[in-house]
Amino acid sequence: MSGAVMWVISPTDNGRSMVKLKGISGKRIRRNVSKMKHLNGFQVFSSMVAHTPSGAVFTRSEQKVYDVVLKQAALVREKRISDLVFDVKPGKAMPASLDLLNGAYDRCGEVCAEYAKTFYLGTLLMTPQRQRAIWAIYVWCRRTDELVDGPNASHITPTALDRWERRLNDLFRGRPYDMFDAALSDTVSKFPVDIQPFKDMIEGMRMDLRTSRYKNFDELYLYCYYVAGTVGLMSVPVMGIAADSNTSTESVYNAALALGIANQLTNILRDVGEDARRGRIYLPQDELGRAGLSDDDIFAGKVTEKWRNFMKEQIKRARMFFDEAEKGVVDLNPASRWPVWASLLIYRQILDAIEDNDYNNFTKRAYVRKLKKIASLPVAYGKTLMRKPRTRSI
């Protein structure tokens, strides 16, 4: 379906919007999107987020990403993960290889505990099968990220990324190279996890090698999907959808995608100074221009009124993605909600910290104090217990 459908958003008299799905045949399918909101010049569509002014065409990146979302949702739609039992069948694996596999998962857990403490603690509430699957995914993402962000990053080439992708293909076919790959290989054989988000994350690393500027939000959105939205898509099949969820599988995936995007946008806004010192600017060039700012202003690192106004808009957009993500947490399997809420609430507070620093993200690092992090945990737990009635979405 990629490329065959164009999304057009247009306002209607009753304040709602009609989304016209225009197929190649030219036939139009109209759907009333009741949850369309207009927020300070941005639009939030119930299952996708558009940043274009009213009436604009749904962007190419959003369409491309949405195609992946639909594919992922289709994979789990028939058999909701929470209905499945994932047990290693006795006799299927030799005891020695089972020991090795358990050891590999334990190592994944240790890596996760070391680099993502809060998230790790949250995973402990999940079933053992789910927690170790999440650790294996986390470790693969971390290793992928380290290729371009780690100590050997300056030596990394597109060829090395191609090799990493071949290795990914092999582990999905049950031929892992090392013990971390073996853990992921086992995970993808047990949960309906698709290879596409993994490939897309590698594509994000290629993009990072290729470019250090983003023309507009459409380009940045695609980058955020590649490097973070993909993590959301990888996680849903493992975290599981609540048995009593009455929403569509796509909308849960969209929320997961939104959380990845929100996290990455927050990460970018926090690290403006640090990235600029590496010659990188992960901010939409056209929006910078409209705000009367240039790359030189960022390299100069001076907090001006123009910068504050620009940042206010960027923060607003990141918060909209968090809002979109929040709507979907309730549809996850109850045992998976707590780590998601905890990380969402904590990461979101980085945006408050940028404001508290008077938008100086050039020389001051915005972070969430330990006490605030700890205080977020019971709040997150409380939210996991809430059940919000939802109607089946489009």
Ligand SMILES: CC(C)=CCC/C(C)=C/CC/C(C)=C/CC/C(C)=C/COP(=O)(O)OP(=O)(O)O
């Ligand atoms: C909301 C629903 C339905 C599901 C949740 C699905 C999930 C788990 C989404 C999370 C996606 C995620 C964790 C993306 C990673 C984003 C990101 C920017 C991570 C930053 O990682 P580091 O670079 O280690 O962070 P720090 O620099 O802050 O340490």
